[in-house]
Amino acid sequence: MRLSIWPGTAQPYSDILDVARHAAATGWDGVWAADHFMPNQPDGSSFMLEAGSLVAALGALVPRVSIGTLVYGNTYRHPAVLANMAVTADHISGGRFVLGVGAGWQVNEHRQYGIDLPPVKQLLDRFEEALQVLHGLLRTPATTFQGTYYQLTDAVCEPKPVQDPLPIMIGAKGEKRMLRMVAKYADQWNTWGLPDVIAHKSKVLDDHCAAEGRDPQQIRRTAQALISVDTPLPDGLRAPAFGGSPAAVAATIDEYRQAGLDELIVPDLLLGTGPERLKSMDKILSLVRA
Template identity: 35%
Template sequence: MDAGLHYMTFTHPEWETNLTDRLTDTAKVADEGGFRLFTVMDHYYQMIPVGGPFEPMLEGYTTLGYLAGVTSNLELGLLVTGVTYRHPGLLAKIATTIDVLSRGRAWLGIGAAWYDREHEGLGVPFPATSERFERLEETLRIVNQMWSDDDGAFTGEHYRLQETINLPQPPRGRLPIMIGGGGERKTLRLVAQYADATHLFTREGLDGVAHKLDVLREHCDRLGRDYDAIEKTIGGGGGVDPVADPDAFLAEMEQYAKLGVTLVTSSPPKNGDPAAWAERFAESVLPRLREI
């Protein structure tokens, strides 16, 4: 199983002066230590459970552009892009730019968005849930068209593009698309139809994740999609800090691996040293995780 490092909080000691240095050091440790994926959040404000709007939060794609320049091996992405934050044509251009500058290491992680306060706070429209999912599906269609030979128009219910020109194209032809969330009727159907990876949460528990994957398989069967072609990823570590209790973490990951999960993302704790945490993970956890 591979490891991803999800840099969920910038609130580490002396962040007012050391935020950039800590982020850089952590990314370099992960890059050299064998992590596969490095992700940051796509939020304007920090989430309430992690401290709320008055804690630091960097803009996601600007951060990925910086990380592309200080790393060489890590795959990079947002966990996950909120579909409401950027026009889809611009989003495809931004994500492609990250992929080009990182020499083919970017993912497009995407979801329907949910954090109403940050939208209202900064004046960004926040449609109803049903419309956000409609916009998500149109966005998935648009980015795939922009990563194809078709540079013609796109006409949808919410978006209309006269031309879908996108040069340069991604080095790999397109970016892997990861859709975050486990909604059974809409989200997992979109995974089956458009995505290369699904991202589920260990807070659902082993049985919950197994159920979500069964639902995904059913969507794949209906759509004629190869279920095995979709990468299964999880985040959260079930609330177990892998560095503090590697045995418990690894025992849990063995169970998820039996479900077909191939990547788990974990986050350095708030108010600690994220680079030191990443170094301990790389030394004491990652070699054993890779054997699973």
């Protein structure tokens, strides 16, 4: 099972770079960046670094590991613009970029910037069109597409990615439409969740793959949860999390393996800062590789 780190973007770039370089030097497999412009809070007052610029910088300065977005919100950029951004990041990294995309959801970002956040059905219809545009631009010589939300005529995206194909990862938890889109369009799937959730949703994804006539083994399964080793979990966490003794953490990691997870992604929120965070990363790595 692959192991990746997800440094939060509400911290100085130098700290993010330290985490990413430590991951590359010690045997982690990937580094991810979230696509948000502010925290999910009413005032959205803290800073956050922009994902596209960040992954390009990491791709240039951090060797070996994959670099990806977790995940680009579709409402923030036209998919043709995003395709060109992805190709550039892939070339900068030497073919290590993963294009993570999602439908978009965070209300305060849309409200403050005046970006339209449509009702759910329209949001998902628009996202599915965007996936078709991305496939066309990244994987065919030219794309003509006449949809409700996007129209392209003999559109090109050159150069093509270093990777053939550049992997597209869809962040999805909705079992009816979003996981069906994963089955149709994705090379990788991502969601938040503990092992029981991953096992359940992975079975739903398998069923969608069968309906689409696609081999489910073609889709890599990735997931994230907060982790704390040797310390109790804080009260009031709203995200999936596990922790405790090294043995307890190792047992949960094994449950992810049994659920068929291909990549465990670790947010750095509970790992501390500075040298403490790097030591926490080393502990988690030792448990996954044991």
